[in-house]
Amino acid sequence: MSQIKNIALAFPLGVDHLAQVAFGVRSFVASYNWQFLTNPERHRLEIRDLKNWKGDGIIAQINSEEEAEHILKLGISCINISGVLSDSPVPRVRADYYGMGKNAAEYFLKKGHKEFAYYGIQNVWYSKETQRGFEETLSKYGYVLKTYEAPSGMNLEWFKENEKLHKFLSSLAKKTALLAAHDPRAVEVQQACIQLAIQVPEDLSIMGINDDAVQCELSSPPLSSIQRNSRHLGLIVAQQLDGLIKGEDQETTDIIVPCGEVFERDSTAIITLYNPEIAEVVEYIRLNALQQINVEAAAGHIGRSRRWLEYHFKDELKQTPLEFIARIRAEKAMELLQSDSSIRITEAAFKLGFSSSNQLNKYLMRFYGKNAKAIRSMQ
Numbered sequence: 001m002s003q004i005k006n007i008a009l010a011f012p013l014g015v016d017h018l019a020q021v022a023f024g025v026r027s028f029v030a031s032y033n034w035q036f037l038t039n040p041e042r043h044r045l046e047i048r049d050l051k052n053w054k055g056d057g058i059i060a061q062i063n064s065e066e067e068a069e070h071i072l073k074l075g076i077s078c079i080n081i082s083g084v085l086s087d088s089p090v091p092r093v094r095a096d097y098y099g100m101g102k103n104a105a106e107y108f109l110k111k112g113h114k115e116f117a118y119y120g121i122q123n124v125w126y127s128k129e130t131q132r133g134f135e136e137t138l139s140k141y142g143y144v145l146k147t148y149e150a151p152s153g154m155n156l157e158w159f160k161e162n163e164k165l166h167k168f169l170s171s172l173a174k175k176t177a178l179l180a181a182h183d184p185r186a187v188e189v190q191q192a193c194i195q196l197a198i199q200v201p202e203d204l205s206i207m208g209i210n211d212d213a214v215q216c217e218l219s220s221p222p223l224s225s226i227q228r229n230s231r232h233l234g235l236i237v238a239q240q241l242d243g244l245i246k247g248e249d250q251e252t253t254d255i256i257v258p259c260g261e262v263f264e265r266d267s268t269a270i271i272t273l274y275n276p277e278i279a280e281v282v283e284y285i286r287l288n289a290l291q292q293i294n295v296e297a298a299a300g301h302i303g304r305s306r307r308w309l310e311y312h313f314k315d316e317l318k319q320t321p322l323e324f325i326a327r328i329r330a331e332k333a334m335e336l337l338q339s340d341s342s343i344r345i346t347e348a349a350f351k352l353g354f355s356s357s358n359q360l361n362k363y364l365m366r367f368y369g370k371n372a373k374a375i376r377s378m379q
Helices: 016-026 029-033 065-074 097-110 125-139 158-171 183-196 213-218 230-245 276-291 295-301 306-317 321-339 345-351 357-368 372-376
Strands: 005-010 034-037 057-060 077-080 092-095 115-121 145-150 176-180 204-210 224-227 254-257
Touching (some): 016 213, 016 230, 029 034, 029 230, 057 065, 057 230, 077 092, 077 230, 092 097, 092 230, 097 176, 097 204, 115 125, 115 158, 125 145, 176 183, 183 204, 276 295, 276 306, 295 321, 321 345, 321 357, 321 372, 357 372
Parallel strands (some): 005 034, 115 145, 115 176, 176 204, 204 224
């Protein structure tokens, strides 16, 4: 039997997406010979708590220069999973922050938005990277991003920052799509909208990042968010840490894990349209998506040619009519699976107009990254 290794988990296990990282670490075969050091009562082991600890490895969120110094003084193999600092003092495995911003932009563009905003965090590198992905993607279509940054965490003058946020939100045009640097900032925006009588999503569509399910589902309205491949990230973290402990050379010191898709909830569940004919086609597709309609039928509904519809539809929603039909069918499938727990998946597939449960799963995996069984378990 291999020797037991003592591994410290110096990050908040009480946060959903970080708990998923821990599950990913545990899925690594070698980790069954690892004994984990945590803080069970506070759900967070601080790096400073490891001052006199003599272990084999650390998985940590290094969020400050002070914490970086502590880690280096320990001289213990460590993998950093934080993107707060632009440069990591030790090898890092992190989410694709730029990709998250890019995914959010592409999602909002396909919803027809033409006004965009970003709520970021001052002096936090991952917030800057997310903004860069968001802004650069929008700029390709000629759109300008309005931004507001607030300090990280609460401070003694939090009420002044709250006033600044209110002023920023009040300055935004109606039908603006807003991305926040993470879910807590998005929830803060939602709460401000209640005070300002800004309707979500009618006046302002709001999206967060990390898809922390409890926080997103308890928000009002439920918050759309970009998913992280947290379990996969955790697995890679464990593999890299195992290599460090064994003294193996690291091929790269900054491993980027691709982000997941947007998990849509009510905070962005609206399509913003400016062309009345396209709006009529969208409504037609929504009402008939399960009837095996095609692009020709949709074009004929408004007395236009397929070529005309494809050009103007893509100009308005940055996707083809065929792609939109597929997306609506996937939405209908998710609604049915989550609203009727008694219906069998095969039966649901036929009811939804799919030829088989395999075809249904292909649609769901394409748009939600989960099959029918996994989506049903989310209820």
